[in-house]
Amino acid sequence: MDDAHHSLDFGRWAIGDRLGRGGTGTVHLAVDRVSAERYAVKFLRPGPDTGPDTGTAPGTPAADARVLRELRTAEALVHPHVVRAHTSGYVHGRYFLLMELCALGSLDQLVRRDGPMDPEAAVAMTLAVLGGLQYAHSAPLAVPDGDGGRIAVRGVVHRDVKPQNLLLTGSAAAPVVKIADFGLAKPYELAGASGVTHTGSSNGTPAFMPRQQVVNFKYAKPDVDVWAAAASLYFMLSGRTPRDFAAGHDPWLTVWNTAAVPLAARMPTVPPRLARIVDEALIDDPRIHFPTAAAFRTALEAW
Template sequence: MSQAPASQDGLPNTQDISDVEAIYSQSQEQPGGDVQKWGRLFPVGIRAKFDGLDMFKNEYTLGRGESCDVVVGLQNLVEKYLLTISKTHLKVVRAEASTGWHVYLEDLSSNGTFVNGELVGRGNKVALKNNDEISLSMKLLKVFVFHDYMDNDSASYPEQLRARYTMSRVLGAGACGEVRLAFRKGTMERFAIKIISKKKFTLRGQHQINQTDAVANEVNVLRALDHPCVIRIHDVIDSPAAVYIVLELVEGGELFDRVMALKQLDEPTAKLYFYQMLQAVRYLHQKGIAHRDLKPENVLLASEEQETLVKITDFGLAKIVEEDGLLKTLCGTPTYVAPEVLRRRPDANYTHSVDCWSLGVILFICLAGYPPFSPEYKDMPLQEQILRGRFTFQRRQWRGVSEPAKDLVRRLLTVDPAQRISVEQALQHPWLQDKKTAAVADRLMGRGKRRAEDCLAPAGRRRRTLADVNGHQETATS
């Protein structure tokens, strides 16, 4: 890589951001602090390495210059990213006004400073509030979350939670609560804390479910699981109003967002992700667990890299299968539920095969970038589309997809659950007889370090034959 010319003070000049690809950053933090501190910068991200900063002075600077309070160097960022940082990149100031103390960030950089993804702009100032996220040079290069100890938001959390964790910004929200970034006090390990209200809520407009029971179910399921492609639970804190589930933090985002950003995944990448999903769901099924709400939003990616570990999450609808192997509860997300779930007959039962249908919908979306079933398709109601198994391989989106991949989609999206392919059979399908994919997945999962009973059969020992699956109706234009 070419070196930027040095300035008179001996530091290389700031490199223009156009020369550098956008990234997310990662950091580590060491415990420390002062009881009189008014704020703290918690490090966040994937690829950078910063310590946390306890704030007790009224002004702090950050940049490559040696006079800065936070000196950014090769110990924090690799060279190509480091050269996008100005000698004095930003300043954080705590000032007193007639309305009391307030905090602001001033952007002094050439390439820009971002707060919550919004460019501040050189010479501009922006108020810095509790849980604001700071990025350097590019909005995806996240480095710190600002925590304001003068903010009283933390008082709403139970004492048991506040004693163990510092709560930070919202990572996501759903119908029954939200997920927040949190730091364990003492070690500053980062976690995702799922906050679930104990109030009752209506599921799909039909059934009332007591949220306490649903939470207890999720906790019990997660505590029993140990697989590299399944989210791990670390702690559970119960309070009168809510349950706080402390989960491992996965920073690569949702599979849904990855597919939407790329429009559709290339076939090798889709295969790598789907192979891992199958391994995770097979593990669940071997444990007698049906997830029942598999969808791209519940598949998380460990990193922004194309080759990344995937993690199945959100077991709020999972259930230990009874001895007869049948489930009767009507649940799941409408566009992903199997046809046998929608029939709603009093005697309707369904098995683990409902997860296989959902996996088929996920694979379809990964390969094509659009859903097989949708209320947006006006020629037929959504429920009828699913009950008849009617979907279309649109020529433009499926032009480069192989026939074996399409065949696996067909076999998973088979209306009759007795004829639908199982997870075990899916792993034996010719499309997944790919030693390179299996080797990459095995490396990502670290299976060589796991106990023998948690390991899954290698690709070389899988049979390549499958019985034909009938009973599926399909409209295809490919």
């Protein structure tokens, strides 16, 4: 199906190679035929809460609600550290979202290629991410309600912050980080009310997820994004995930049953005070230590 995107009649945009694949769709290169400017275009697939197991078929209002929520959320969020959405639409039975192209790849690719980052550079990246999250958690939005209307809300929780979704643009000497892929984002004011996420469903990436999100994905609050940002900083500093995930073991049970390994045990060269802040940010039992992006930013800025 992905190869078929090359032959779609997109008029203004020529669709090129696939850049990535995620839980909610595939991303391709798109080139403006007139200006030659390059973009990224995401073709969205039906949501995880559709299909024979749920009795909800793609193309039904419930299926479209999840897709439309992603489109409208992406279009509404305008911030220097959030990937900019330019336009969206529906063609050949698929929804699409045209976005800015972050040509330098992801933080995940950067760390895997070059190794752990310098602490000051990693903290600077994290402060930028937290700025984007603080904005997203409070931005006024109008999201689809699943019945053809819209609901005014304030703020969404991303629910899948991780190094793979933190993209880099600008120059290699001075990269700018941007939060991508709000496919699992949901207005937390409406947690449990939209009918788009089924009770008990678990989405996202266990390695960058606090135990609260595993227990109650449907009712996730902004603090889960703060924890994930701290886990991403841990990865930038050490090249490892906060928890150890053994082969053959259920990763969701690992999140539930284990705590983050102290950062100093992974990377003894990290400044001790910074390591303590990161360790504090990764406390998630009985509650997440830093409840807001602003609180975590304040701690890192003090360092």
